[in-house]
Amino acid sequence: MPYEPPLALHGGTPTRTAAFPSVSDAAGRRLGDEEVAALERVVRSGQLNSTVGAETRAFEREFAEYYGVPHAVASSTGTSAIHLAVAAVNPEPGDEIITTGLSDAGTVLPILFQNAVPVFADVDAATGNLDVAHVREKITPRTRAIIAVHLFGQPAPVAELRSLADERGLVLIEDCAQAYLTRCAPDGALAGTVGHLGCFSLQQSKHITAGDGGITIGTDDALTRRARLFADKAWPRDTDERTHLFLGLNYRMTELQAAVAREQLKKLAGAVDSRCKAAEPLNAAIEALPGLATGATDGATYWLYPVFVDPAAAGADAHRYAEALRAEGVPAVGGYIPRPLYLTPALAERRTYGESGYPLSAPPADVAPRYEAGLCPATEALIGERMLVIPWNENYSGDDVADVIAALEKVHHAFTDAPPP
Ligand SMILES: *Cc1c(COP(=O)(O)O)cnc(C)c1O
Numbered sequence: 001m002p003y004e005p006p007l008a009l010h011g012g013t014p015t016r017t018a019a020f021p022s023v024s025d026a027a028g029r030r031l032g033d034e035e036v037a038a039l040e041r042v043v044r045s046g047q048l049n050s051t052v053g054a055e056t057r058a059f060e061r062e063f064a065e066y067y068g069v070p071h072a073v074a075s076s077t078g079t080s081a082i083h084l085a086v087a088a089v090n091p092e093p094g095d096e097i098i099t100t101g102l103s104d105a106g107t108v109l110p111i112l113f114q115n116a117v118p119v120f121a122d123v124d125a126a127t128g129n130l131d132v133a134h135v136r137e138k139i140t141p142r143t144r145a146i147i148a149v150h151l152f153g154q155p156a157p158v159a160e161l162r163s164l165a166d167e168r169g170l171v172l173i174e175d176c177a178q179a180y181l182t183r184c185a186p187d188g189a190l191a192g193t194v195g196h197l198g199c200f201s202l203q204q205s206k207h208i209t210a211g212d213g214g215i216t217i218g219t220d221d222a223l224t225r226r227a228r229l230f231a232d233k234a235w236p237r238d239t240d241e242r243t244h245l246f247l248g249l250n251y252r253m254t255e256l257q258a259a260v261a262r263e264q265l266k267k268l269a270g271a272v273d274s275r276c277k278a279a280e281p282l283n284a285a286i287e288a289l290p291g292l293a294t295g296a297t298d299g300a301t302y303w304l305y306p307v308f309v310d311p312a313a314a315g316a317d318a319h320r321y322a323e324a325l326r327a328e329g330v331p332a333v334g335g336y337i338p339r340p341l342y343l344t345p346a347l348a349e350r351r352t353y354g355e356s357g358y359p360l361s362a363p364p365a366d367v368a369p370r371y372e373a374g375l376c377p378a379t380e381a382l383i384g385e386r387m388l389v390i391p392w393n394e395n396y397s398g399d400d401v402a403d404v405i406a407a408l409e410k411v412h413h414a415f416t417d418a419p420p421p
Contacts, residue, residue: 078201081214094364101340150179183299315415
């Protein structure tokens with residue numbers, strides 16, 4: 001018998017004690033003199049708002065050019081970028097928008113704010129991304145749009161969803177908050193350019209950041225015009241008239257955000273490349289561990305690193321793996337979010353507007369939706385036992401990745417009694 005070091009979980013020596021670079025502070029971000037100079041430029045100009053300054057309009061032009069699309073509309077957060085897209089669709093109260101329960105709440109809350117009803121389709125158990133067949137089953141005469149999330153930067157099947165949307169007269173919105181420069185099958189198109197509208201976030205934890213921030217891109221003149229108006233009280237500033245063409249809000253990005261975002265955009269390709277390169281050894285290591293599978297799809301850009309766990313073959317579920325990894329000094333969580341979005345109180349208990357339950361009541365819905373456990377079994381299995389999520393970072397060194405691999409192999413070995421690879 002070779003010597004088997006006991007798990008830190010069982011009192012053994014942890015694989016690692018030093019902290020990993022994290023998106024929560026400077027060690028895991030590429031923020032430097034360029035961003036500082038950009039901020040100073042804006043502050044000294046005295047023009048901090050996009051209605052008077054030039055930074056936000058420049059960021060929009062640069063982002064649109066980067067993505068090869070005619071239109072980009074900046075906003076205050078990723079959630080607002082999605083709200084702009086939903087508002088551009090302009091659903092009637094009670095109309096339905098199909099999406100996933102395995103995402104950040106920012107995917108779903110804007111649907112409710114536009115008085116539409118979120119309808120949840122199940123995901124593919126191998127990726128956590130929407131399953132096209134399940135989306136198809138959920139379409140009704142009241143469906144107006146689909147919001148697909150590229151989870152953790154893995155490409156969602158947006159080409160198929162776009163065909164489905166076109167066939168049924170729906171708008172496809174891509175939530176790319178986790179998916180900068182993700183490439184999609186079959187032709188490597190950039191995530192965000194396959195659907196009608198693509199939405200990005202610049203929140204602290206994303207591939208690039210301005211603290212908060214969002215941007216919505218598209219090719220359709222009418223949809224993107226409506227999105228732009230919605231973000232600025234539907235005030236048509238390109239005319240001389242001070243009026244409000246429809247119900248809108250103030251979701252404007254500030255010049256300070258835009259100045260930082262412009263510098264971050266220059267660093268995006270490098271950050272994505274570093275994340276992808278860092279993932280390669282872990283992808284290879286996981287292939288050798290029975291019961292574990294990677295989310296290493298072609299075109300993925302590794303916002304977080306998902307590991308798909310078959311508890312029977314891997315000797316434990318994802319939550320137990322996460323606990324053992326954390327004890328080894330490697331940050332990890334089981335399931336990504338504690339419960340599917342449809343089981344959060346805002347939806348499951350209809351805590352929306354006063355006591356009305358609106359729009360999750362009938363009317364305006366044809367049938368009040370039931371958000372309950374069992375709605376999306378694959379989503380619930382991933383959260384409950386099958387998805388292990390390891391934070392990922394553009395500043396991980398070879399040693400950092402080697403420690404992640406060593407810890408994962410040690411835990412896998414202990415849980416399965418398999419010989420070390
Ligand atoms: C972060 C995120 C959002 C929301 O973005 P914010 O900038 O935090 O508002 C929406 N969807 C997904 C998938 C996200 O990861």
